[in-house]
Amino acid sequence: SAVISQKPSRDICQRGTSLTIQCQVDSQVTMMFWYRQQPGQSLTLIATANQGSEATYESGFVIDKFPISRPNLTFSTLTVSNMSPEDSSIYLCSVESGLLPEAFFGQGTRLTVV
Amino acid sequence: TQLLEQSPQFLSIQEGENLTVYCNSSSVFSSLQWYRQEPGEGPVLLVTVVTGGEVKKLKRLTFQFGDARKDSSLHITAAQPGDTGLYLCAADRGSTLGRLYFGRGTQLTVWP
Numbered sequence: 001s002a003v004i005s006q007k008p009s010r011d012i013c014q015r016g017t018s019l020t021i022q023c024q025v026d027s028q029v030t031m032m033f034w035y036r037q038q039p040g041q042s043l044t045l046i047a048t049a050n051q052g053s054e055a056t057y058e059s060g061f062v063i064d065k066f067p068i069s070r071p072n073l074t075f076s077t078l079t080v081s082n083m084s085p086e087d088s089s090i091y092l093c094s095v096e097s098g099l100l101p102e103a104f105f106g107q108g109t110r111l112t113v114v
Numbered sequence: 115t116q117l118l119e120q121s122p123q124f125l126s127i128q129e130g131e132n133l134t135v136y137c138n139s140s141s142v143f144s145s146l147q148w149y150r151q152e153p154g155e156g157p158v159l160l161v162t163v164v165t166g167g168e169v170k171k172l173k174r175l176t177f178q179f180g181d182a183r184k185d186s187s188l189h190i191t192a193a194q195p196g197d198t199g200l201y202l203c204a205a206d207r208g209s210t211l212g213r214l215y216f217g218r219g220t221q222l223t224v225w226p
Contacts (some may be wrong), residue, residue, distance in 0.1 A: 004156075033214075042120075042202060042218045043157070092156050100145050100164070101206045101214055105156025 002027055002097045006106030013083055013113050020079045021109045023093035028073035033103070034066070037090040046091075049076045083113045117141060118203055120217030128225050130192050135220045137203035138185040144206045146186045147214070148177055151200040193224045 003026040013019050023032060031050055035043040046066055047057040055068040069077045080087050090110050094103045119138045127133055137146070145164045149157035161170050163179035163186060170177045174197075176189040190197055203217040 006156075009154075040200065040219075040221055043216045045213075048213070094156070096214075100162050102147055102159050102162055103149075103157070103204070103214055104159065107154065108156050110154075 002029065002095050002104045004093060004095060004104060004106040006093055006109060008109055009107060010110040011112070013111065015084050015113055017083055018079055018081045019083065019111060020077050021091055021093070023076045023078070023106055025074045025095055027097075029095040029097070030073070031096065032070065032076045033094045033096075034068065034076075034078045035092040035094065037092060037108070039090065043092065046078070080111065083111075085113045087111065088113045116218060117215045118205055118217035120203055120220055122220060123218060124221050124223075126223045126225070127193055129194055131224075133190050133193055133222070135188045135201055135203075135222075136185070137187070137205075137217050139205065140184065141205075141207060142183050144183075146179060146183075146203060146205045148186070148188055149202040149204060151202060151219075152198075157200075157202055190222075193222075195224045195226050198222055198224050 005024045007022050031048055033048055034046040036046055037043050045058050046061045047055040049055045049068045049070040051070045051073050065081055067079045090108045092105050092108045094105045096103050121136050147162045148160045151157040161177045166181045166183045168179040174191045178187050201220045204214045
């Protein structure tokens with residue numbers, strides 16, 4: 001298993017501003033994943049972040065809106081840029097550990113855009 | 115379209131009742147996981163099933179992987195208020211390393 005620290009845990013932001021979410025893992029991992037989750041709903045994968053290369057974005061998500069950094073094997077950031085109320089959601093980072101793709105998650109960042 | 119169809123979406127029951135949550139697909143998976151998420155927390159892995167027909171038990175929770183590895187079920191016996199949460203199934207197609215597909219989730223509420 002892996003222990004993941006994500007911050008901030010919640011924030012209220014003005015529309016048009018940007019927020020950077022940090023994700024720290026207690027061990028080195030090849031890939032880190034960023035998800036978005038509407039309250040009470042399932043997870044939607046935003047992008048996969050590999051160390052030393054560009055993140056891979058899922059359909060409907062673009063780098064200009066959700067830039068990702070992955071400077072080393074234990075850390076990643078996701079920025080939500082030029083925010084609008086539609087970006088209000090829970091953002092989660094995760095890693096996978098072991099031989100199977102079993103995911104371990106941070107506690108999430110609850111973002112409210114006003 | 116959702117790769118994994120989870121049902122029911124909402125479930126509200128009394129303490130002591132039994133329940134089953136289903137996760138279905140037309141695709142074959144290399145493995146399938148079940149997670150539980152409580153408010154303000156990230157999902158927590160409950161179990162992974164790999165072999166078709168596999169049954170795993172975790173105290174009062176029983177997980178089954180379909181023979182064809184396309185579907186799974188989660189059965190809870192004598193539900194307790196502590197079982198309340200969002201239950202998510204997720205599956206790996208074995209094609210893209212680490213890519214998990216999540217179902218929509220089942221929001222379970224167990225009343226004392």
